[in-house]
Amino acid sequence: MKDILAEDFQIVVESCLDRNRNILDTLSKYQMASSRLSRAVTKASTQCGCITVSGKKPEDDQPTGTNIEGELCRNCRTVIEKEMGDVLFYLAAVCNALDLSIYDVLLKEKNTLALLGEYSLK
Numbered sequence: 001m002k003d004i005l006a007e008d009f010q011i012v013v014e015s016c017l018d019r020n021r022n023i024l025d026t027l028s029k030y031q032m033a034s035s036r037l038s039r040a041v042t043k044a045s046t047q048c049g050c051i052t053v054s055g056k057k058p059e060d061d062q063p064t065g066t067n068i069e070g071e072l073c074r075n076c077r078t079v080i081e082k083e084m085g086d087v088l089f090y091l092a093a094v095c096n097a098l099d100l101s102i103y104d105v106l107l108k109e110k111n112t113l114a115l116l117g118e119y120s121l122k
C-alpha cells in the first residue's frame with residue numbers, strides 16, 4: 001500500500017514536469033526548495049515567534065534535543081508543510097530522472113537506520 005502511494009506520487013510528479021527535465025535544473029530546484037524550508041523554519045522563530053530555537057550547546061549530562069520550544073502556529077505549519085512538499089516534489093523528480101524508486105530509497109534508509117540504530121550518527 002505504501003509503495004503504491006510513493007509510486008503514485010512519482011507518477012504525478014512526472015506528469016507535472018513536462019517543461020524542463022534537465023537533471024541539473026532539477027537538482028538546483030531541489031536545493032532551492034531545501035533552502036526555502038530552512039528559511040521557513042527560521043522565520044517561524046525569528047519573525048513569527050511561535051517557536052523558540054536555541055543554539056546552545058547541550059550539557060554533557062543531558063540528552064540532546066531539537067533545541068525547539070513551543071509549537072508551530074497554524075500559519076507557520078502551513079508554510080513549512082508547503083515547503084516540505086516542494087522538497088519532496090523535487091526529490092521525486094530526481095528519482096524519476098535517475099530511474100530510482102523513492103519507496104526503495106526510503107526502505108533502504110529505514111533498514112540501514114534499523115540496523116545501525118544509534119550508531120548511524122545522523
Ligand SMILES: [Zn+2]
Pocket residue numbers: 044048049050051072073074075076077
Ligand atoms: Zn508561527
